[in-house]
Amino acid sequence: MPQPATEDLRKCIHCGMCLEACPTYRVSGLETESPRGRIHLMQALLDGRPATPDLTIHLDRCLACRACETACPSAVPYGRLIESTRAMLQERKPANPWLLWLFGHPSRLRRAFGLLSLYERSGLRRLLHRTGVASRLPQRLRMAEGLVPQMRPRFSRDSGGVVMPRAPMRARVGLLTGCVMRESFGDVHDAAAALLSRAGVEVVIPPRQVCCGALHAHGGDLQGARELARTNVMAFSEAAVSAIVVDSAGCGAHMKHYGELLADDPEWADRANLLADKTKDLSEILLPLAGQLRFGPLPLRVTYQDPCHLAHAQGIRAEPRALLRLIPGLELVEMREADRCCGSAGIYNLTQPEFSERVLDLKMADVVATRPQAVVTANPGCMLQLRYGLERVGLDVPVYHLAEVLESSALAGDELRR
Amino acid sequence: MYEYDAGFDRATPALVAAPGTAAETAAVVAACARAEVPLVARGAGTGLAGGAIAPGGVVVSTARLRRILEIDTESRAALVEPGVVNLALADALAPHGLLFGPDPASQRCSTIGGNIGNNAGGPHALRYGSVVQHVLGLELILADGTPCAMGGRAPDRAGYDPTPFVVGAEGTVGIVTKAWLRLLPRPEAVRTFLAFFADVESGAEAATAIIAEGIIPAALEMMDAPTIRAVNAAFEAHLPADAGSLLLVELEGPAEECEARHERIVAICRRGGATDIKAAANEEERALLWKARKLGYPALARLAPNNYLMDGVVPRTKLPETLRQVAVIAERYGLLVANMFHIGDGNLHPTLLFDAAVPGTTEKAIEASALILKHCVEVGGALSGEHGIGVEKNQFMRWVFSDADLDTMHRVRDAFDPSGRMNPGKIFPTDEPPRELPLERLKFRFAEDMWV
Ligand SMILES: Cc1cc2nc3c(=O)[nH]c(=O)nc-3n(C[C@H](O)[C@H](O)[C@H](O)COP(=O)(O)OP(=O)(O)OC[C@H]3O[C@@H](n4cnc5c(N)ncnc54)[C@H](O)[C@@H]3O)c2cc1C
Ligand code: SF4
Numbered sequence: 001m002p003q004p005a006t007e008d009l010r011k012c013i014h015c016g017m018c019l020e021a022c023p024t025y026r027v028s029g030l031e032t033e034s035p036r037g038r039i040h041l042m043q044a045l046l047d048g049r050p051a052t053p054d055l056t057i058h059l060d061r062c063l064a065c066r067a068c069e070t071a072c073p074s075a076v077p078y079g080r081l082i083e084s085t086r087a088m089l090q091e092r093k094p095a096n097p098w099l100l101w102l103f104g105h106p107s108r109l110r111r112a113f114g115l116l117s118l119y120e121r122s123g124l125r126r127l128l129h130r131t132g133v134a135s136r137l138p139q140r141l142r143m144a145e146g147l148v149p150q151m152r153p154r155f156s157r158d159s160g161g162v163v164m165p166r167a168p169m170r171a172r173v174g175l176l177t178g179c180v181m182r183e184s185f186g187d188v189h190d191a192a193a194a195l196l197s198r199a200g201v202e203v204v205i206p207p208r209q210v211c212c213g214a215l216h217a218h219g220g221d222l223q224g225a226r227e228l229a230r231t232n233v234m235a236f237s238e239a240a241v242s243a244i245v246v247d248s249a250g251c252g253a254h255m256k257h258y259g260e261l262l263a264d265d266p267e268w269a270d271r272a273n274l275l276a277d278k279t280k281d282l283s284e285i286l287l288p289l290a291g292q293l294r295f296g297p298l299p300l301r302v303t304y305q306d307p308c309h310l311a312h313a314q315g316i317r318a319e320p321r322a323l324l325r326l327i328p329g330l331e332l333v334e335m336r337e338a339d340r341c342c343g344s345a346g347i348y349n350l351t352q353p354e355f356s357e358r359v360l361d362l363k364m365a366d367v368v369a370t371r372p373q374a375v376v377t378a379n380p381g382c383m384l385q386l387r388y389g390l391e392r393v394g395l396d397v398p399v400y401h402l403a404e405v406l407e408s409s410a411l412a413g414d415e416l417r418r
Numbered sequence: 419m420y421e422y423d424a425g426f427d428r429a430t431p432a433l434v435a436a437p438g439t440a441a442e443t444a445a446v447v448a449a450c451a452r453a454e455v456p457l458v459a460r461g462a463g464t465g466l467a468g469g470a471i472a473p474g475g476v477v478v479s480t481a482r483l484r485r486i487l488e489i490d491t492e493s494r495a496a497l498v499e500p501g502v503v504n505l506a507l508a509d510a511l512a513p514h515g516l517l518f519g520p521d522p523a524s525q526r527c528s529t530i531g532g533n534i535g536n537n538a539g540g541p542h543a544l545r546y547g548s549v550v551q552h553v554l555g556l557e558l559i560l561a562d563g564t565p566c567a568m569g570g571r572a573p574d575r576a577g578y579d580p581t582p583f584v585v586g587a588e589g590t591v592g593i594v595t596k597a598w599l600r601l602l603p604r605p606e607a608v609r610t611f612l613a614f615f616a617d618v619e620s621g622a623e624a625a626t627a628i629i630a631e632g633i634i635p636a637a638l639e640m641m642d643a644p645t646i647r648a649v650n651a652a653f654e655a656h657l658p659a660d661a662g663s664l665l666l667v668e669l670e671g672p673a674e675e676c677e678a679r680h681e682r683i684v685a686i687c688r689r690g691g692a693t694d695i696k697a698a699a700n701e702e703e704r705a706l707l708w709k710a711r712k713l714g715y716p717a718l719a720r721l722a723p724n725n726y727l728m729d730g731v732v733p734r735t736k737l738p739e740t741l742r743q744v745a746v747i748a749e750r751y752g753l754l755v756a757n758m759f760h761i762g763d764g765n766l767h768p769t770l771l772f773d774a775a776v777p778g779t780t781e782k783a784i785e786a787s788a789l790i791l792k793h794c795v796e797v798g799g800a801l802s803g804e805h806g807i808g809v810e811k812n813q814f815m816r817w818v819f820s821d822a823d824l825d826t827m828h829r830v831r832d833a834f835d836p837s838g839r840m841n842p843g844k845i846f847p848t849d850e851p852p853r854e855l856p857l858e859r860l861k862f863r864f865a866e867d868m869w870v
């Protein structure tokens with residue numbers, strides 16, 4: 001049975017140095033909504049305290065943003081703890097099975113997004129907003145409504161394929177298309193592929209790949225997560241690539257843990273480890289290749305929001321900033337605590353709308369203070385959440401994925417040269 | 419989940435209240451008075467002496483009262499709520515060129531209310547002193563729920579000023595709901611550097627020599643080898659792994675003066691056998707050094723799953739001897755000890771590292787720590803430099819204070835809280851007999867010259 005490891009729990013010396021890093025503690029001021037409180041609770045549950053809803057709610061409210069892990073001087077592996085605790089609780093009571101079901105299969109998600117896009121296209125969304133009905137919707141619905149991706153194109157190579165390098169070839173990599181990304185952030189994938197190709201990288205999109213399974217793992221469905229991981233390990237090993245590029249921080253963070261996820265499966269463990277080692281965030285791959293790109297001017301004042309699963313889970317903070325600074329004319333204004341979660345956190349904004357909004361409002365105050373002309377981040381969930389947040393505070397500026405900004409600049413650069 | 423603070427003791431409260439305003443706080447306290455139940459103020463719960471735990475009582479958390487109400491740059495004072503986090507205040511003051519003196523190592527999470535409760539110090543206490551020197555006035559909710567104000571923005575006051583008494587009272591006289599704090603200008607220049615030594619003793623002697631020469635740095639901190647190992651692992655501090663100890667020195671003041679004092683200190687350290695001296699080249703390096711120092715204590719958890727941190731004070735001249743004694747006691751009990759502390763003002767924080775899963779080890783650690791504290795008191799020091807007495811050391815109070823002393827303290831406390839419901843069981847020893855320390859057994863086991 002999955003459960004949090006005692007050695008992991010014992011690492012916590014309840015010093016409280018993680019409290020202020022925790023977004024849910026920051027908005028509530030309650031120990032029950034803090035990493036230290038949650039760790040204490042996990043221990044209590046492990047010791048046999050019944051998992052009543054009034055206790056588990058505090059674990060449900062955890063964003064799994066892992067900011068506490070960054071803050072913790074004594075190296076408590078909080079991410080692993082919350083995941084295994086959720087898996088333990090899941091065995092007793094499945095959480096939000098419909099959401100996991102939805103995200104688990106491309107076809108189901110496609111149908112759902114089809115409906116959303118109908119809602120978008122039919123003008124119903126605008127109507128709801130104009131008549132003010134939107135603000136009277138119950139919170140959970142309103143939140144979901146605000147989060148409907150303003151429909152963006154599907155990925156142009158949805159069914160797999162290869163993007164040839166447009167410069168002398170330096171590498172051959174695979175691209176993870178994922179679930180949400182391929183459906184509603186296809187243009188981000190296109191931008192990522194174009195950038196790589198400009199830098200001399202051949203990009204392979206294996207057709208048989210599936211959702212990375214991060215949402216399943218975070219939700220406690222480890223079985224489902226393992227199934228998806230195996231399928232991806234298979235799909236990418238067939239493609240014979242030197243790296244797997246991921247442009248969604250959440251997926252990248254999860255795939256880097258495929259090894260751990262499949263550690264008990266002798267048939268798959270080694271291959272999963274190999275895949276995990278090859279997994280790279282787009283910014284990690286691009287920065288060393290940036291010399292191959294010609295960035296054109298992009299006069300824009302932007303602020304960068306660290307996706308939790310990039311900053312806290314993968315330790316990637318410098319690369320995206322370094323890339324942005326290469327763009328002539330672009331001004332990067334740092335917000336306060338850029339690596340504090342925006343409240344998106346996978347499907348948290350749907351399962352915990354109230355806390356999600358409070359965390360978001362705290363974030364928006366810092367975003368607004370930088371007076372940005374655009375907000376840049378590197379994860380689809382954050383993009384949706386930030387856009388929703390900007391709408392809430394009435395700041396009419398776009399939210400871009402790092403890849404989009406870089407590609408616009410690189411495109412401009414190439415055209416200038418021509 | 420409010421059963422703990424950062425210390426060793428645990429107790430389950432009956433109820434937790436987290437009021438959002440001073441008025442709500444007063445209402446909660448009044449309700450407790452009517453129900454005649456004990457209550458315990460709590461900030462962030464980073465205290466190390468169990469001050470914020472409440473066996474069976476009501477915890478009143480002031481963590482939600484986190485507004486900075488006013489920063490008065492003219493009279494250099496700030497009015498804050500108790501839940502304001504020390505570092506958040508520092509960040510808010512920086513743009514005004516101001517600072518709040520006390521910077522407990524826990525500042526990134528501990529609250530002003532808790533800092534006041536424990537009269538916190540910090541690495542820069544050497545220059546700035548502890549919280550009591552920096553509180554101008556307070557608003558307090560007394561045990562019966564009535565608000566009461568003392569002191570204020572202006573420094574001159576008439577009549578009794580109970581403010582300094584409330585600071586350090588560990589929540590036993592009332593719950594602070596507002597505080598006027600003294601602000602200071604940021605120094606013109608700051609210089610931060612490290613001096614490495616082959617062992618703890620030579621480091622300690624150099625530190626004593628620096629102070630003896632009449633140089634008072636802004637901060638003078640020591641870390642020993644196990645601590646260096648832990649902070650290297652935790653923060654990629656890249657400190658030389660073979661150093662036996664290091665002194666972290668910070669100087670503040672006019673640039674020229676810093677320069678001159680820097681040279682003198684470097685000379686003293688070299689004479690004292692420093693193996694290397696390294697200055698922080700820029701603000702980033704300085705920040706990393708301070709991060710390593712300030713979060714060094716929890717980083718020790720990387721070396722062993724459990725630890726017990728002490729807070730004794732000794733006269734500076736007794737430092738080398740006391741450190742030797744600490745090492746001997748730890749060794750006798752088979753425990754690893756790490757030292758990282760405010761050497762400049764003789765405030766030791768020996769931390770015993772152990773594994774509580776091994777039966778009997780926790781008892782050993784508690785016993786060893788009692789012996790170490792006893793030693794501190796015997797050489798003319800104190801039970802606590804900054805962490806407070808709480809439930810951890812209340813029984814040891816008798817080592818220092820006579821019945822008459824304690825009785826006087828009691829009478830002052832009673833003037834504020836005749837019911838004795840505010841944070842009961844803290845500071846004052848209870849009636850149960852003080853635990854016997856195996857002093858005779860120990861003396862016998864130590865070499866004669868080791869025992870003072
Ligand atoms: C890693 C680490 C480093 C530390 N470094 C230092 C250091 O360098 N210097 C130092 O002095 N301490 C240090 N401490 C100890 C601790 O952080 C301080 O004592 C701090 O001031 C406690 O603040 P808190 O908000 O956590 O208070 P709590 O622990 O919640 O409470 C402390 C005491 O204050 C009382 N109290 C809290 N709020 C109020 C209020 N509103 N009104 C009245 N009483 C109140 C409580 O009843 C309790 O007795 C350290 C602790 C840790 C874990
Ligand atoms: S998780 Fe880490 S930082 Fe937080 S209380 Fe535990 S040991 Fe301290």
Ligand code: SF4
Nearest residue numbers: 022062063065066068
């Ligand atoms: S993962 Fe994020 S929300 Fe959860 S306890 Fe840690 S810091 Fe708080």
